[in-house]
Amino acid sequence: ATQPYDDTNIFAKILRGEIPNKTVYEDEHALAFHDIDPKAPIHILVIPKGAYVSWDDFSARASEAEIAGFVRAVGHVARDQGLVEPGYRLLANVGAHGGQEVPHLHVHLFGGAPLGPMLA
Ligand code: 5GP
8 A cells, every 4th residue: 555645744845945955956857956964975865756755656656757757867967966987876765664764755866985885
């Protein structure tokens, strides 16, 4: 069963412009902004604009255009940040065991230095 989406979550507020963020990229389907508590020299969060709780919810319910747009946005940000050649890491925490704190799908993008075994 799909978890109901709680539109009071912090990323919903960011999408509505109710709280500020340091945006690095935005298009029709996605928004990317700096994490407020960075765990690497570059730590960006990429979120779909649609109301999806998690990777699970998004992969089950989102349209092909939303999925393609989101995946392309993640790739675009990594290239735009100059991370392709040195490399980078993507991470999506899902649910309680995944340690997901904000119930709006987000992919963490880490880079800017050699990374340890785990982050976030
Ligand atoms: P999660 O544990 O849900 O995968 O990660 C949530 C991330 O959101 C954390 O890395 C945390 O630092 C970040 N975060 C929480 N609140 C805010 C906020 O208000 N603004 C920004 N930019 N990041 C936030």
